[in-house]
Amino acid sequence: MYRPHAWIVNIGNELLIGRIANTNAAVIARELTLMGVIVKRIVVVGDYLDDIATTVREAVGSADIVVTTGGLGPTDDDITMEAVAAAINTPLVLNKAALEMIEAFYRKRGLQLTRERLKMAYLPLGAEPIPNPVGAAPGAYINYSGSHIVVLPGVPSEMEAMLKIALNRLAHILPELCVAEEGITIEGIPESSLAPLLRRASKLCSDCYIKSHPKGHEVENPIIDVKVTASAPDCDTARSKALAVLDYLKKLIQGENSA
Amino acid sequence: MYRPHAWIVNIGNELLIGRIANTNAAVIARELTLMGVIVKRIVVVGDYLDDIATTVREAVGSADIVVTTGGLGPTDDDITMEAVAAAINTPLVLNKAALEMIEAFYRKRGLQLTRERLKMAYLPLGAEPIPNPVGAAPGAYINYSGSHIVVLPGVPSEMEAMLKIALNRLAHILPELCVAEEGITIEGIPESSLAPLLRRASKLCSDCYIKSHPKGHEVENPIIDVKVTASAPDCDTARSKALAVLDYLKKLIQGENSA
Numbered sequence: 289m290y291r292p293h294a295w296i297v298n299i300g301n302e303l304l305i306g307r308i309a310n311t312n313a314a315v316i317a318r319e320l321t322l323m324g325v326i327v328k329r330i331v332v333v334g335d336y337l338d339d340i341a342t343t344v345r346e347a348v349g350s351a352d353i354v355v356t357t358g359g360l361g362p363t364d365d366d367i368t369m370e371a372v373a374a375a376i377n378t379p380l381v382l383n384k385a386a387l388e389m390i391e392a393f394y395r396k397r398g399l400q401l402t403r404e405r406l407k408m409a410y411l412p413l414g415a416e417p418i419p420n421p422v423g424a425a426p427g428a429y430i431n432y433s434g435s436h437i438v439v440l441p442g443v444p445s446e447m448e449a450m451l452k453i454a455l456n457r458l459a460h461i462l463p464e465l466c467v468a469e470e471g472i473t474i475e476g477i478p479e480s481s482l483a484p485l486l487r488r489a490s491k492l493c494s495d496c497y498i499k500s501h502p503k504g505h506e507v508e509n510p511i512i513d514v515k516v517t518a519s520a521p522d523c524d525t526a527r528s529k530a531l532a533v534l535d536y537l538k539k540l541i542q543g544e545n546s547a
Numbered sequence: 548m549y550r551p552h553a554w555i556v557n558i559g560n561e562l563l564i565g566r567i568a569n570t571n572a573a574v575i576a577r578e579l580t581l582m583g584v585i586v587k588r589i590v591v592v593g594d595y596l597d598d599i600a601t602t603v604r605e606a607v608g609s610a611d612i613v614v615t616t617g618g619l620g621p622t623d624d625d626i627t628m629e630a631v632a633a634a635i636n637t638p639l640v641l642n643k644a645a646l647e648m649i650e651a652f653y654r655k656r657g658l659q660l661t662r663e664r665l666k667m668a669y670l671p672l673g674a675e676p677i678p679n680p681v682g683a684a685p686g687a688y689i690n691y692s693g694s695h696i697v698v699l700p701g702v703p704s705e706m707e708a709m710l711k712i713a714l715n716r717l718a719h720i721l722p723e724l725c726v727a728e729e730g731i732t733i734e735g736i737p738e739s740s741l742a743p744l745l746r747r748a749s750k751l752c753s754d755c756y757i758k759s760h761p762k763g764h765e766v767e768n769p770i771i772d773v774k775v776t777a778s779a780p781d782c783d784t785a786r787s788k789a790l791a792v793l794d795y796l797k798k799l800i801q802g803e804n805s806a
Contacts, residue, residue: 306577318565330591362739397766404742480621483663
């Protein structure tokens with residue numbers, strides 16, 4: 289079964305100076321993964337037209353789905369729509385549906401459209417605006433040359449509300465696949481001793497992914513979370529596959545301890 | 548004054564499936580920024596040799612400083628050293644100093660060197676190991692073709708302890724520059740109304756960077772954090788420059804409100 293590949297592109301200088309951690313990427317990556325998409329890369333760039341356009345162009349050339357966050361607001365450094373348009377060689381145009389959303393937003397609040405507010409109605413030619421249930425700036429969905437580009441704002445509450453809308457819009461290209469994750473915590477075995485057992489357990493299932501996360505110190509107090517991710521057309525099968533790998537791993541550990 | 552550019556490359560499937568947020572990148576970005584480095588890009592890739600090597604090669608070609616995290620442990624998917632070696636066309640070799648660190652670590656704990664433990668002593672030819680005060684796997688510092696590559700583990704406590712050592716190692720290329728950040732919170736003005744005032748205030752200082760972060764809703768309850776970052780050879784000057792921009796902005800807001 290083909291699983292679409294995705295890149296996530298997060299735009300904003302606040303991420304590059306470390307003022308905030310990139311929680312948006314984690315939220316989007318988790319949602320995409322649970323829907324059967326393989327996230328291949330996350331790239332953070334600053335509020336610079338060339339950096340954004342270059343990265344979006346590379347993403348569109350590499351992935352089926354590209355999700356961007358940030359740079360949709362009214363200030364001068366909010367230039368994501370312009371950069372996405374440049375990346376796909378498309379003009380930035382006043383989008384009527386986006387204009388209606390923005391007019392309705394400000395009219396309801398008794399405010400005029402200023403130059404800064406009007407700016408948020410400009411989308412790449414051919415884009416569909418994604419309504420923003422929380423703030424003013426619409427997002428955009430663009431189907432370009434076989435790639436699906438989703439442009440979302442950077443404010444987490446807005447991003448999360450619009451991500452749901454965007455994923456519904458992408459439903460037709462998502463695989464009918466359930467991804468299950470099961471885990472165990474193993475105490476008392478250094479990761480370097482667990483490694484050969486993980487290697488053997490991973491051979492049980494070709495659709496499974498096994499990963500160890502050390503939580504304690506390597507030797508004095510080894511605590512290791514082992515997570516197994518498995519995919520299948522239905523969730524019960526996916527879960528069974530993941531649990532089977534963990535059961536086999538437990539047996540290998542018991543065998544090692546009793547040897 | 549020339550400020551070195553940096554890329555941060557975070558390696559690990561757990562980031563791409565959204566199990567954890569990339570806090571390592573935020574910590575590294577903040578430390579580098581405070582030392583006068585401009586972080587240009589953060590890239591997250593999975594535990595795949597080609598993806599890591601391609602990204603590190605691109606980073607080395609684009610930045611003065613490349614910091615990687617993750618993939619240094621004893622398991623089979625810990626392949627960062629191999630990928631960095633491939634990226635810079637250098638063989639992976641048993642590093643004597645790294646071997647001594649690892650031997651000492653396990654000897655102290657009464658454990659033998661296994662294949663998995665020995666693996667952590669292989670570094671790209673010419674690399675200097677960075678000692679790990681917390682765990683087993685050393686990091687690496689590599690000076691390659693004018694770029695400075697720092698390879699750190701993914702476990703945050705290990706990464707943070709070793710980042711300090713690595714930044715000392717880089718001290719000779721860091722500018723003598725202090726970066727100051729000052730901020731105010733502005734309530735009651737929508738970001739779209741604040742935008743033209745920010746544009747005017749930003750013209751006061753060419754070394755300053757002004758950024759607005761909406762915290763409340765655009766119109767009902769507008770709360771906006773405005774942060775100004777300024778750099779200068781000494782911290783007092785940097786702070787004064789940032790405060791001057793904020794003072795000017797406050798005057799513009801007062802003028803707007805009384806108009």
